[in-house]
Amino acid sequence: MRTRAAVVREPGRLTIEEIELDPPGDGEVLVAMKAAGVCHSDLHTLRGELRMQPPLVLGHEGAGVVEAVGTGITRVAPGDHVMVNWLPADETCPSCLRGQPNLCQRFASTTFAGKLLDGTSRMRTDDDVELKHYLTASTMSERMVLMEDSMIPISDDTPFDVAAITACAVVTGVGAVINTAKVPAGSSAAVIGCGGIGLSMVQGCQLAGCNPIIAVDVLPEKLAWATELGATHTVDASQADPVAALQELTGGGPDYVFDSVGSAGTISQALSATRPGGEAVIAGLHSVMSEVSVFAASLILQNKTLRGSFAGSLRPRVDLPMLIDMWKAGRLQTDKLITKTYALDELAQAFEDMEAGRVARGVIAFDS
Template identity: 40%
Template sequence: MRVRAAVLREMGHAGPFAHSKPLSVESLTLSPPGNGEIRVRVLAAGLCHSDLSVINGSRPRPMPMVMGHEATGEVVELGGHVRDFAVGDRVVFSFVPMCGHCLPCASGRPVLCEPGAAANAQGQLLESASHWTDDSGQPLLHHLGVSGFAEYTVVSARSAVRIDADLPAEIAALFGCAVMTGVGAVINTARVQSGESVAVFGLGGVGLSALLGAHAASAWPLIAVDVVEEKLALARRLGASHCINASHGDAVAEIRDITSGGVEHAIESVGSEAVLAQAYAATRRGGTTLTVGLPAPGRMFSVPAVSLVAEERTVKGSYMGSAVPSRDIPRYIDLYRAGRLPVDRLLTHRLKLDDINEGFDRLADGTAIRQIIEFDT
């Protein structure tokens, strides 16, 4: 079938993207799903810093590629041997396909699925190579097993989680990355308990989702750190007890003063080793510094080695919120419906596929939190 999709043919374009246009909206051929795969009509897709890091080249991927990984849609066709879905099901995509058989999957850590990670690195699906070809016959690759910036896509059935059909698509898409990653970091990885102190460094979609998760867990004090006043104001409305503009002074000193020595959990969501060092410095003795950001592969992070022992400090990474998507996405949606996770307040812009480059300009300059591409239904 013919499908309009946003294609990245090379990385490293300079902004503004509205002028350099790294993403071209093209008409492509999408082949039918194979065994274990499903074809999905995409209803909504979110713009995420993980997409931006591929566009600007800080997170290298093979090219050319149909981009997008945070999305939701409706199943329109089943490949062979698919038993867990039916045509008409609404789904949210999981950007790590999970084989269910490797050691991490069998150990209850499916976001570390080894075949899934290998497929993502190669731009392929778990069961097959590419389903995309352009008008010259050139194959195009899949971004994180999803390629959600397209009217239709083919994914592994292991990259989809069924959801209720009445959840608005522009809200459902957020659960595929921002919410799953941020809330999961708090609940699954850090395991924040009521009354424990939390600081969140970086208030994009993932950072604000982490703040929402910490607020739902009754963290106190709950400290938000950023350099954009509008994001700090939103964080306060979403439950932050203290907001610190890191460009106006010593954020670490302020946090240590507020908490009499540092927070029990510091969460870094910027993808910067310098900000991660700040988060570590703001963590108290016996505390945990958690990072969910993705810096460029060559970036290095160092800490005083003695503090790990003498202060019983912990540094942890959290990928995709340490999630079990089939368990966590429905659970977080239930929390949203109950008013405990008002993730709809993260949505700042709605746009069409043709406006995607302008959307990434807003993401890059910090004037947007979550932008959703809405496809015609």
């Protein structure tokens, strides 16, 4: 069948074009996409800065309606509304059995290889270039074939855009606070970077009962969003040294510093700013090539912890429905993260707006 998709044939070259999509096979589902979140990971991948290299179809945050199912499908049926989980764990490997399905060993051959379960792709261009399934999701396409394990059912009254961004930005940010760091109530916290993930960290800190919650960014507009979503203080890092400012505001450094950016510079700042005995939690990934050097003395003599958090230590079938329910109950303001909606043809503009800091989260809306 035919679908229109955001294709990257080589680093830096984005085209919106019609491609050929095979029907769903064993254990696979065809989804008519209704919304796809625009994430920094998509932009870094377009530029060839992350692990998976083109040719591929972009997008990993998505929600839509099941249109058809292949053989052996038990969890969803045509007509069901679903959100896309780009970390479809097998629930049988040692990582999964340990309760860490975000580290499933199957991802090496699926999510990070851009292949479905049988090691192949369902997509190719009209000039016969086989396209990878970016993070087994490729949600920036009107239709997509996905693994059944990528399907998280949602109720029919759940907005597709809210569901789409919950599976990446929201869980990465909220999960870093409540799943990875398990922050105790009353902790002081800072969040570096106030895009979709950082603003979700702010909301996670609020859920966890942190005080103060200090947001750090270089754009005043983003700091204003952070205040709206629960930050008690802000630091404009273009005007002040964020490390000194955080230490001054907390009398020696926050208990927890969450970094949503993940560049060498912000990782160093997060670790430097935490109080002795505190914890720096890094949840953004700027580039797979980033390396960071730390002063051994500040880790050891100050008893600090430097911790990575991948996808908010996501347990897909537990956390994603929970986060949707939290939004429905008014405990999370996921919809407030969506600053702008675009058509698929406007994806280049969506990337430009994201880079310029004009949006917290952009979402592509499909009308087909």
